[in-house]
Amino acid sequence: MIRTPLLLSLAIASAVPACIFAQTSDPQSPQERIAQMLNESPGAWTPAQLANMERLRDAALTDPYALTELRHLTDNIGPRLAGSPQAQHAVEWVADEMRALGATVTIEKTTVPRWVRGQETAELTSWPGMTPKTTQKIVLTALGGSVATPRDGVNAPVLVVDSFADLKALSKDAVKGKILLFNEHFDKGLAAQGRGDAAYGEAVLYRGAAPSVAASMGAIATLVRSVGGADYRLPHTGMTYYSPGLPKIPSAAVTAEDADLLKNLASQGEVQMHLTLTPETLTPVETANVIADWTGTEHPEQVVIVSGHLDSWDLATGAIDDGAGIVVSMQAIHLLQKLGIHPKRTVRFVAWMDEEQGSFGAQTYAKDYAGELKNHVGAIESDLGAGHPTGIYFQGGDTLDDWLKPLSRVLAPIGAPLLERSPETGEDINSVTEKGVPGFAPIQDSRYYFNYHHTPADTFDKVNPRELGENAAVMLVTAYALADAETPAPR
Ligand SMILES: [Zn+2]
Numbered sequence: 001m002i003r004t005p006l007l008l009s010l011a012i013a014s015a016v017p018a019c020i021f022a023q024t025s026d027p028q029s030p031q032e033r034i035a036q037m038l039n040e041s042p043g044a045w046t047p048a049q050l051a052n053m054e055r056l057r058d059a060a061l062t063d064p065y066a067l068t069e070l071r072h073l074t075d076n077i078g079p080r081l082a083g084s085p086q087a088q089h090a091v092e093w094v095a096d097e098m099r100a101l102g103a104t105v106t107i108e109k110t111t112v113p114r115w116v117r118g119q120e121t122a123e124l125t126s127w128p129g130m131t132p133k134t135t136q137k138i139v140l141t142a143l144g145g146s147v148a149t150p151r152d153g154v155n156a157p158v159l160v161v162d163s164f165a166d167l168k169a170l171s172k173d174a175v176k177g178k179i180l181l182f183n184e185h186f187d188k189g190l191a192a193q194g195r196g197d198a199a200y201g202e203a204v205l206y207r208g209a210a211p212s213v214a215a216s217m218g219a220i221a222t223l224v225r226s227v228g229g230a231d232y233r234l235p236h237t238g239m240t241y242y243s244p245g246l247p248k249i250p251s252a253a254v255t256a257e258d259a260d261l262l263k264n265l266a267s268q269g270e271v272q273m274h275l276t277l278t279p280e281t282l283t284p285v286e287t288a289n290v291i292a293d294w295t296g297t298e299h300p301e302q303v304v305i306v307s308g309h310l311d312s313w314d315l316a317t318g319a320i321d322d323g324a325g326i327v328v329s330m331q332a333i334h335l336l337q338k339l340g341i342h343p344k345r346t347v348r349f350v351a352w353m354d355e356e357q358g359s360f361g362a363q364t365y366a367k368d369y370a371g372e373l374k375n376h377v378g379a380i381e382s383d384l385g386a387g388h389p390t391g392i393y394f395q396g397g398d399t400l401d402d403w404l405k406p407l408s409r410v411l412a413p414i415g416a417p418l419l420e421r422s423p424e425t426g427e428d429i430n431s432v433t434e435k436g437v438p439g440f441a442p443i444q445d446s447r448y449y450f451n452y453h454h455t456p457a458d459t460f461d462k463v464n465p466r467e468l469g470e471n472a473a474v475m476l477v478t479a480y481a482l483a484d485a486e487t488p489a490p491r
Pocket of ligand 1: 309321322355383
């Protein structure tokens with residue numbers, strides 16, 4: 001249990017005469033900052049509500065529900081690519097779990113693409129200095145949405161460029177008929193500082209645009225260096241896109257090590273690759289978002305969303321992306337039920353379907369609930385793993401920073417006091433925040449997240465139980481604060 005200094009320091013603040021800090025008007029002075037720290041307004045909540053936040057925070061740290069649910073979702077149900085039977089099984093399982101807690105469950109239908117990974121192999125058949133009559137294996141994985149090569153694969157020379165700018169310097173003749181590798185490096189230095197999300201944002205542009213850019217220059221297939229930070233020869237999948245009007249060419253991610261190998265060999269002379277990818281795009285499938293309401297006592301029509309995305313990539317069991325986000329959101333409903341807390345407004349759990357292939361579930365929600373978004377007082381999404389949270393990202397009205405300050409004090413004892421304004425707070429909740437709903441997300445330590453993201457190693461063991469509990473605490477405190485505040489969060 002964590003003992004909070006909040007009420008104690010409120011008592012100290014009222015006992016300290018304000019004039020002792022009045023010797024200077026410099027807002028940066030230590031005296032001024034101490035005075036601000038001691039002047040802890042409870043903001044939009046009563047002391048009893050702040051005490052509820054502390055109860056929820058402490059319970060989230062120790063209650064095993066989130067971890068137990070994560071183990072089932074990942075190990076028992078398994079990989080959950082949207083449109084797959086496992087993803088549909090997960091929909092039914094989450095709905096049942098939420099009903100068991102007494103929440104009001106709605107299955108919101110949505111339609112998603114059905115893409116199935118096939119074989120994915122590559123070998124070098126010719127390169128400078130090779131041993132005659134040998135091949136060399138290249139580790140890769142098809143990018144989501146990729147078209148296939150012919151069943152027997154393609155044979156072609158590999159051309160390596162480090163960036164779009166490098167490609168621009170080449171003629172179409174130099175690219176025509178080749179397999180083009182974009183060797184853009186994920187910025188490990190940026191990730192090492194905990195800004196993995198920023199490093200991802202830079203590199204992922206290549207994953208998305210590679211096939212269209214390569215096809216526009218006449219390439220017959222394209223490869224990208226995996227978007228991620230680790231060095232265990234893991235390929236990272238993820239969605240790619242085809243621009244209308246250009247040929248669709250097969251597209252895969254090679255491991256960072258194989259990208260280095262290809263660059264080195266290609267700098268010495270011609271490198272020939274045999275590449276086989278056999279994915280298929282089948283008929284779109286009807287599936288669903290799962291919505292579960294913990295109904296508000298005074299304003300049931302006013303809604304706070306707590307959410308993660310239920311689908312995962314198919315290479316692994318999707319523990320950090322985004323099983324963790326799902327189970328910390330489930331924990332919100334579980335602990336409200338367990339502690340018997342009924343906020344004024346409705347806390348709505350949403351398990352979004354198909355974030356990975358284009359946020360189809362989130363778009364459906366924004367359409368279905370378009371008339372009710374003015375009554376959505378906030379939306380929270382956790383979709384950056386389960387690393388230690390240092391605070392809350394938020395987007396909303398100009399005074400939202402001030403409104404959130406008491407939460408910062410409630411979360412300080414678990415090392416999560418930061419409040420940071422962000423232009424975006426979650427891929428799925430974008431669909432409602434762009435309509436003016438305030439958005440929130442835990443600020444997660446992303447130093448290691450992109451080592452495993454979209455790889456075969458995104459498995460249950462990557463989640464630290466203590467840190468999962470801290471994330472649940474951030475979700476719960478934020479959700480309860482939004483749902484029970486005297487005045488709603490400023491939009
Ligand atoms: Zn995700």
